[in-house]
Amino acid sequence: xxxxxxxxxxxxxxxxxxxxxxxxxxxxxxxxxxxxxxxxxxxxxxxxxxxxxxxxxxxxxxxxxxxxxxxxxxxxxxxxxxxxxxxxxxxxxxxxxxxxxxxxxxxxxxxxxxxxxxxxxxxxxxxxxxxxxxxxxxxxxxxxxxxxxxxxxxxxxxxxxxxxxxxxxxxxx
Amino acid sequence: xxxxxxxxxxxxxxxxxxxxxxxxxxxxxxxxxxxxxxxxxxxxxxxxxxxxxxxxxxxxxxxxxxxxxxxxxxxxxxxxxxxxxxxxxxxxxxxxxxxxxxxxxxxxxxxxxxxxxxxxxxxxxxxxxxxxxxxxxxxxxxxxxxxxxxxxxxxxxxxxxxxxxxxxxxxxx
Numbered sequence: 125x126x127x128x129x130x131x132x133x134x135x136x137x138x139x140x141x142x143x144x145x146x147x148x149x150x151x152x153x154x155x156x157x158x159x160x161x162x163x164x165x166x167x168x169x170x171x172x173x174x175x176x177x178x179x180x181x182x183x184x185x186x187x188x189x190x191x192x193x194x195x196x197x198x199x200x201x202x203x204x205x206x207x208x209x210x211x212x213x214x215x216x217x218x219x220x221x222x223x224x225x226x227x228x229x230x231x232x233x234x235x236x237x238x239x240x241x242x243x244x245x246x247x248x249x250x251x252x253x254x255x256x257x258x259x260x261x262x263x264x265x266x267x268x269x270x271x272x273x274x275x276x277x278x279x280x281x282x283x284x285x286x287x288x289x290x291x292x293x294x295x296x297x
Numbered sequence: 298x299x300x301x302x303x304x305x306x307x308x309x310x311x312x313x314x315x316x317x318x319x320x321x322x323x324x325x326x327x328x329x330x331x332x333x334x335x336x337x338x339x340x341x342x343x344x345x346x347x348x349x350x351x352x353x354x355x356x357x358x359x360x361x362x363x364x365x366x367x368x369x370x371x372x373x374x375x376x377x378x379x380x381x382x383x384x385x386x387x388x389x390x391x392x393x394x395x396x397x398x399x400x401x402x403x404x405x406x407x408x409x410x411x412x413x414x415x416x417x418x419x420x421x422x423x424x425x426x427x428x429x430x431x432x433x434x435x436x437x438x439x440x441x442x443x444x445x446x447x448x449x450x451x452x453x454x455x456x457x458x459x460x461x462x463x464x465x466x467x468x469x470x
Contacts, residue, residue, distance in 0.1 A: 217466065221470070225383055226383070
C-alpha cells in the first residue's frame, strides 16, 4: 500500500493524451490500489486520474459517496472510460490536486452516460448526474491532457443558476 | 528586500492601457501578483499587486510617466502582500431587481450580521436609463451557514428584489 506523489502543473505529463489499458494484470491492479490510496490521502479526495501521478494510462477513480444527499454510484474504478452522452450544463467551482491554490468556475454537463471497464475487466455503463458527473468529467479530462484551467469561465459574469437534482431515497447505492 | 505594493490606476478607457502599464512595471523589475483590471462605467480601473525591490517613491516615478501619458490617476501603497493565501468561498448570492438607492448597503449589512465574510462582490446597472436594473453577484464565506443568510435576506426579498443563494461546492479532483 503506497501513496504516490501527485505531480503538479506545469509537469508535461499532465498535458499528454493517455493510452488505453490493454490488459488488466497484477501490475495494473496494484497500481490502482496505490492510486486509490493516494486519492484518499488527500483531504476531501473524491477523484483522481492516473496521469496525476505521472502514469499516462486511461484509469480514473472516483468516489463521491462521502457527500451527503446526492445521487451517486459509489466507489468506481473506471478503466478506459468513454462518455457516450451529455445532457444539460451547469457551472461549478473546481480545483485540482495538480494545480494547488486555485479554484475556478467550469461549465460541465449536468448529466452523463459513460461506459468503462471495472477492475475485473467487465464493461459497465453508468448514469451520473450533478456532482458525480462533474467529478467524472474533470477526471476523464485528465486522460486527454486537459486541466480545469483549460475550461475556466469568468468569475465576474457568472450568473448561471446551478441546477440541483433532487435525489430520491432509493438513489444512493 | 522584495516588498509588495498595491498600485491603483483609474481613468478614461482607451486601447493599450494594460499593455503599457504592465510593460513599464516589468521593465522596472516589478513582478505582478494578484490583479484586477476592468472597465467600470467607461473608466478603466486597475488594482494590482506588484513586488518591487525599491521604495514607494521610486515605484511612483516608474508609473507616473505612463499614467500621465494615458491620463490615468495613480496611487501607490506599500502593503503586507501575501500570495497563496486564497480564501475559498462557500456561498454565492446573486441579487437583481429594479435599481434602488441603498440596496448594496442594506443587503451587505444584513449579510454581515448573518455571518457572511465577502470575498468578492461585483455589481452592474443594466436595463435602460428610464428603467434601470441592478445586478449584484457576491461570493463569500458563510461563517454561520447558509440558512442564516436566507433568513437575513427574507425581508429584502419581500421588497421585490430577486435573491438567489446557493452553496459553492468546490471539489478538488
